[in-house]
Amino acid sequence: MSSDTHFTDFKSDKQPTWCPGCGDFGTMNGMMKALAETGNDPDNTFVVAGIGCSGKIGTYMHSYALHGVHGRALPVGTGVKLANPDLEVMVAGGDGDGYSIGVGHFIHAVRRNIDITYVVMDNRIYGLTKGQASPTSRQGFETATSPDGTVEPPVNPQALALAAGGTFIAQSFSSDSQRHADLVQRAIEHDGFGFVNVYSPCVTFNDVDTYDYFRDSIVNLDETDHDPGNYEAAKDRIMDPGAEHIGVLYQNEDSVPFSEREGIDRNMADIPDGAPERADRLVREFY
Amino acid sequence: MVNDLNWAIGGEAGDGIDSTGKIFARALSRAGRHVFTSKDFASRIRGGYTAYKVRTAVERVESVVDRLDILIALTERTIDENLDELKEGSVIIYDGEQTTMADVEVPEGMIGLEIPLNSLAEKAGGAIMRNVVALGAASEVAGFPVEYLDEALVKRFGEKGEAIVSNNREAARLGRDFVREETDYSEEFSLETTDEDYVLLNGDEAIGMAAIAAGCRFYAGYPITPATDIMEYLTGRIEAFGGAVVQAEDELSAINMALGAARAGARAMTATSGPGIDLMSETFGLVATSETPLVIANVMRSGPSTGMPTKQEQGDLNAMLYGGHGEIPRFVLAPTTIGECFDRTVEAFNLAEKYQLPVYLTADLALAVTEQTYSPERFDMEGVEIDRGKVVDPDEVEEWLDEKGRFKAHAATEDGVSPRALPGTPDAAHMTTGLEHDELGRRTEEEDVRVEQVQKRQRKVDTARDREAFDYREFGDPDAETLVISWGSNEGAMREALGMLDDRGIDVRFLSVPYIYPRPDLTDEVEAAEDVIVVECNATGQFADLIEHDTLTRVQRVMKYTGVRFKADELADEIEGAIAGERAPPEVKR
Numbered sequence: 001m002s003s004d005t006h007f008t009d010f011k012s013d014k015q016p017t018w019c020p021g022c023g024d025f026g027t028m029n030g031m032m033k034a035l036a037e038t039g040n041d042p043d044n045t046f047v048v049a050g051i052g053c054s055g056k057i058g059t060y061m062h063s064y065a066l067h068g069v070h071g072r073a074l075p076v077g078t079g080v081k082l083a084n085p086d087l088e089v090m091v092a093g094g095d096g097d098g099y100s101i102g103v104g105h106f107i108h109a110v111r112r113n114i115d116i117t118y119v120v121m122d123n124r125i126y127g128l129t130k131g132q133a134s135p136t137s138r139q140g141f142e143t144a145t146s147p148d149g150t151v152e153p154p155v156n157p158q159a160l161a162l163a164a165g166g167t168f169i170a171q172s173f174s175s176d177s178q179r180h181a182d183l184v185q186r187a188i189e190h191d192g193f194g195f196v197n198v199y200s201p202c203v204t205f206n207d208v209d210t211y212d213y214f215r216d217s218i219v220n221l222d223e224t225d226h227d228p229g230n231y232e233a234a235k236d237r238i239m240d241p242g243a244e245h246i247g248v249l250y251q252n253e254d255s256v257p258f259s260e261r262e263g264i265d266r267n268m269a270d271i272p273d274g275a276p277e278r279a280d281r282l283v284r285e286f287y
Numbered sequence: 288m289v290n291d292l293n294w295a296i297g298g299e300a301g302d303g304i305d306s307t308g309k310i311f312a313r314a315l316s317r318a319g320r321h322v323f324t325s326k327d328f329a330s331r332i333r334g335g336y337t338a339y340k341v342r343t344a345v346e347r348v349e350s351v352v353d354r355l356d357i358l359i360a361l362t363e364r365t366i367d368e369n370l371d372e373l374k375e376g377s378v379i380i381y382d383g384e385q386t387t388m389a390d391v392e393v394p395e396g397m398i399g400l401e402i403p404l405n406s407l408a409e410k411a412g413g414a415i416m417r418n419v420v421a422l423g424a425a426s427e428v429a430g431f432p433v434e435y436l437d438e439a440l441v442k443r444f445g446e447k448g449e450a451i452v453s454n455n456r457e458a459a460r461l462g463r464d465f466v467r468e469e470t471d472y473s474e475e476f477s478l479e480t481t482d483e484d485y486v487l488l489n490g491d492e493a494i495g496m497a498a499i500a501a502g503c504r505f506y507a508g509y510p511i512t513p514a515t516d517i518m519e520y521l522t523g524r525i526e527a528f529g530g531a532v533v534q535a536e537d538e539l540s541a542i543n544m545a546l547g548a549a550r551a552g553a554r555a556m557t558a559t560s561g562p563g564i565d566l567m568s569e570t571f572g573l574v575a576t577s578e579t580p581l582v583i584a585n586v587m588r589s590g591p592s593t594g595m596p597t598k599q600e601q602g603d604l605n606a607m608l609y610g611g612h613g614e615i616p617r618f619v620l621a622p623t624t625i626g627e628c629f630d631r632t633v634e635a636f637n638l639a640e641k642y643q644l645p646v647y648l649t650a651d652l653a654l655a656v657t658e659q660t661y662s663p664e665r666f667d668m669e670g671v672e673i674d675r676g677k678v679v680d681p682d683e684v685e686e687w688l689d690e691k692g693r694f695k696a697h698a699a700t701e702d703g704v705s706p707r708a709l710p711g712t713p714d715a716a717h718m719t720t721g722l723e724h725d726e727l728g729r730r731t732e733e734e735d736v737r738v739e740q741v742q743k744r745q746r747k748v749d750t751a752r753d754r755e756a757f758d759y760r761e762f763g764d765p766d767a768e769t770l771v772i773s774w775g776s777n778e779g780a781m782r783e784a785l786g787m788l789d790d791r792g793i794d795v796r797f798l799s800v801p802y803i804y805p806r807p808d809l810t811d812e813v814e815a816a817e818d819v820i821v822v823e824c825n826a827t828g829q830f831a832d833l834i835e836h837d838t839l840t841r842v843q844r845v846m847k848y849t850g851v852r853f854k855a856d857e858l859a860d861e862i863e864g865a866i867a868g869e870r871a872p873p874e875v876k877r
Contacts, residue, residue, distance in 0.1 A: 012718075013691070014729060042716040048547070058718045059729055064710040066550055066577060067720035068543065069569050075507075075540040079547025079555065080710070082531055083505050087551060087710055105543075108536040266529045269552025269709050271502035275671035276528050282496045283666045286486035287317070 007036040010045070012062040018053060023200030023211075026174035027121050028057055030198075031090060034184035035063075040088045047090050048077040050097035052128045053202075054121040057092045071102030074109040077116045083268045085259055088188065089116040096126050099135040099155050106157075110164040110193055115257035117187045117194040120157065121174070123202035124209045131205035141208060157197050158238040158249055167192040167255035169234070170248045173214055174200040179222075179246060186248060192255035199244070214244060221247025229253060290344050292429055292476060293354050296421065297338035297368065298361025300331055306443060307359075307418040308339025309658075312487055313439040315343045315431070316660045319481030323348040323779075324658045325852070327368070330512065330596045336364050345479055348659075349624075349779030350855045356476065357428055359421045363391055373397055376475070378428050380421055400424065400470055407461040412454035419455045423462025430477035433463045486663050490628045490654035491516030493666070494584055495524070497632035498556055500671045503582070504530035505548035505555040507541040509563065512596045513652045514586035517558040538566040542583065546570060549579045550719075552678075552709035554636050558584035561603050562593060568611045571645055573721040575615045575744065578697065578705060580639035580676070582632075584648045586655045589850050598850030599652045601775050604829040607647045608804055616744050618646040618751070619803035623760070623778035625659045629666050631801060638755070641676040642704060642747045649803075651824065653776040653852040679706045684715045693717070695726040699739050703746030748805060757802040759809070767794035769866055770816035772809065772842075774800045774830050776852060777822050783855035788862060795862065806833070813838040820845055820865045824852065 010032035018024050035045055045063035049055040051070035058065035064087075068076050077091035098106050098120045109118070125143065126132040132145040136157070140149035161169045168190040172180040180198065187194025199214050226247065227233055234250035237243065259265065296307050305326070312322045323342045329335035340355075342348050355372040358365065360381045366373070373379070375396035381388050383401035393399030402424050404417040411420070419440070426433050440455045466472055488496075495517045498506070506525060508518045522532045530553075535541035541557045548555040559567065564585050574581045587603045589595035607619050618638050622631040628650055635648040679687060687695050687706045694715040698705045705726075708715030719728040725736050751757075760778075763771075763785045773781055778799040788795050796816065800806060813819050813834065819842040821831035828844040835842055845861045847853055853861075 043713050044711055045716075046551070046710050047718075058720065062716060063718075064550075064716050065718035066547070067718060067722065068546075069573050069721060072539060072543040072570065075535065075543035076547035076550075078533070078540075079505065079507065079544035079549075080551040081547075082533065082544075083548035083551035083553035083555065084710060104536055105540055108540065262531060263526070264531050267552070267711075268504035268530060268548065268554075270529075271504065271554060271673065273673050275500040275668040276502070278527075279500050279668040279671075282499060282524070283486060283663045283668070286488040286492070287484070287663075 005036045005039070005041045007032040010035055010042055010061050010063060012060055014059050016060045017056065019204050021203040022053070023123060023174040023198070023202070024053055024057070024121050026177055026180060027119065027198045027200045028060060030172070030174070030177055030181035030184050031092070031119055032061060033181040034188055035088065035090070037181070037185050038088070038188045044086065045088045045090065046080045047092065048073045048080065049091070050093040050102065052094040052097050052126070054092055054094035054097060071097050071100070072105065073097065074102065074105040074118065078109060078112070078114045081114055081116050082259060082264055085265055086267055091116055091118045093120055095120060095122040095124060095134045095136045099157055103135070103155070103160070107160060107164045110161050110166045110195065112258045113165070113167055113192040113255060115192055115259060117184065118196070119184060120197045121200035122157070122197050123200050123206055124154070125202050125206040127202045127205055138208065156238065161195050162235060162238055162250060166195055166250065167252040168194040168248070169238070169250040170196045171246050172196055172198045173218055173246050174198050175211055176246065179220070183248065190251065190255065192257045217244040219243065219245050221245050221249065290479060291342070291348070292344070292356050292478060293340065293342050293352065294357045294425065294429065295338050295340040295355055295369065296359040296361070296418070297327070297336065297365030299333065300329060300335050300337040301333035302337070302361050303418050304337050304339050304361070307422060308341060310436065310439045310443050311422055311425070312341050312658060313442060314435045315341065315478070316485045316487040317438055318431070318435045319483040319485065320345060320478065321347050321485070322487060322658065322660045323350065325351045326656055328597045336362070336368050338365065338368070343478070345481060350783045351780070351852065353854050353856045357425050359425055360391070363388060366391065370394065378472070380424055380428070382417070398472065400428070400466065400472060402462065402465050407465060408458055411458035411461055416455055416458035419458040420462035423459030424466045426459070427463040427466040428472065428476065430474055433459050435480070484663060485660035487658050487660050488625065489516065489656055489658045490622070490625045490650045491586065491656065492520050493625050493628035494558070494632045494648065494650065495520030496666065497629040498636070499525055499528055499530070500668055501554065501633040501636040502673050503554045503556050503636060504528065505545065505553045506530070506557065507533040507535045507544035507548070508557050508559065509535050509538050509541050511560045511563050513588055513655045514558045514560045514563070514584060516656065517584060517586070538563040539570065542567040542570045545581055546574055546579055549581050550577070550710070554640070556582040556584065558586065560586050560588050561590045561606070564603060564606055564610065572611045572613060572615050574645040575617060576721045577719040578643040578744070580643050581645045582635045582639050582648055583645055584650070587649060587651045595850045599824055599852045600848060600850065601651050601824040602829070602848070603649065604803060604825070607649060614741070616644050616748050617804065618642070618644065619649065620646060621649045621774050621801055621803050622654065623775055623799045623801050625654060626661050626665050627801060628654060633671055637674045638751065641674055642751055643676065643707060644747060651775045677704055677706050679708050679712065679715065681713055684708065684712060688714070689727065693727050696728050697724060697726050697740065697743070699726060699743040702750040703743050704750065752805045757805045757807055759798045759800045759807050762797040762799070764794040764796055767796040768817035769793070769795045769820065769862070770812060770818065771795055771797045771820045771822060771862060772800060772834060773822035774803065775823070777824070780853040780855045780858050781822060784859040784862060787856060787859035791863065793863060793866065808837060809834060810838045813840050813842070818866050819843065820862060822853070822858065824848060
């Protein structure tokens, strides 16, 4: 890792095709800043993305990266991190990718406490397919697939994470760039699964969860007496319907990542040219 | 002296059938006898009929046959289930003192040995040892000294302490003594022993062992019959070599974890069975498009849907060849023996990395869960060679950079294989995606780039056809007019059937094909033959279709899809019938 990495080193020369004003610009910039601040460089960083507008991030960032199939970015990130613990692994997705098709993987990645950072660009709409309801859309939200308003209440990602044993649960707002970068940095520095849900407004299809709405509604936890180490307090905040917080909602300082519990600390890419020493004993076991 | 002995223990699942059978199989193997086992089991934990069968001879045995010499029947149903295989003189051991067994009628011509298994077991220290009493009795009947069981009993019960082991030994001796002293059974069998050292293992275990030998360090999977043995084998073993096994939340996760590990540079693998392959299909396409080396073992069972999870079939060939949307370059390897599961697994990892694509390694249930003896030298660790393909060293990176210094991870090379930079390699950071992409891995829809990348990926398969030996194995008479072709586990039964056919004056040339895609071109072989018969365990003749497609010649099909593997004698009859033009769908015996 070089100490003189600048966040622009993580920028590719590809121009984003996100809509002008999209929240994802700020989200990505914060990720790049956080990676640089934590002393990483593109050669030791692996970014995994799912499908949707958020999934394009691997193209616009410069690092080792995989743009996978819908909803499965977390298992890919898990495999990358376990196979080479030296890599800094960041997984990025959207609310549809993470909380709809991929919600099962989300819960299991949280409970495994894999030492990766998961950034969800939550715009509460399916943008790339041009405006259908997403799992975080508010109840009653009118979209192409819910002309009379959605009937389901939204999922509560933080509650899912907390219930699954999450050890780092944060919420940020893409246009509050310094705080956002700082929250991602804290997620990277956390020993275990660092989860950051980012309000990343869709300026084209979501006319409810807008920049103005968030600016008016957000409560910055740093300006309250919230203690992220207090599980009960975190639970109260997380379960408060309609509350729009930013900051670290919960962090377990005693978090032990999966790889540490499993004793995984080697780069599995290093293998001998032939069968490893002691492989003969595998045959003898069948006597 | 009968040397080719067929032995079985049957009862309800949960009766310890499997472990009892295994003790006997292991004892025979340690006594220098060849063993071939098969299992009848139901998809339930307790109850339902289950059996473990052992065929043993001094010469190699490659298959099951339609005959049972000794049957330990823990339930009455066990006798009914095996009526077809029981013959005149077969010995049936059962506990007549059990109320459930009081009405047992030993079929005419067979020998019923009523042995108070429970009472004798209690005398040895507990009714739980009734199977071992039966084992002692059966050993005596088989003319196999009970002492040979001792080592296998230590292996099975050693962890539970010396007392348990000695009680079990005592139980075996009580069973033997009862046969000697309380029955008028006169010895008909006498199992010869040799000084040979054999190992006894099943196909799943051979795949797992080979994976470790071949440098596989990451395995993610989801439990599914009959592939689970691979995961259970690797768990607790791969760690000792610096690897890890993750039990994923589902097959979707399993293949994506393995994909991630492979992109990080590890040799990675997942294993599943038919339904899991369906779930993995989407990511399978991503593996190929992102040009990630990955080995996916598909241990086939009866389909479609959940089908018959504990039954044999070779019905997934089309799914592996054609599964997934779009056109996906891939390799499909299908070992034909348990021993070959080892070789093809090693090869699968090398092919995956040399050509940077997904490799299906498929075993059928008959290979996967049954055991066979081998000389330990068969699994040659010294001979394992690892070829990682075009992994670039840091000093080679520069050759593969474009004018702007960007790494061309999908460079359209002549042989179709691009340079591969493992994450962490300086100055080679790059992305890849399931979207169509350019040489840099960036999304594109430009027509010429699309065509270039499609051709590049497909070219890898052509390159492999040129460089690798995707060959067949040949048995029987090379000049025979009858040509039989099969894939997968049918090889063993077919090889034995060759001898039976020979006795009937029928010469057969037999080709066993372990490569489904790419596969050997059999046009010359087919054209040289009068009768061409393809043998496989499915209803539509999926492999036969391929042979017809390749050779433009109609072939005959001998297919079985009852859920049970071919038996050697049954196969000999089927081949004879096919030659005579009396082909009929396999009849289910009742």
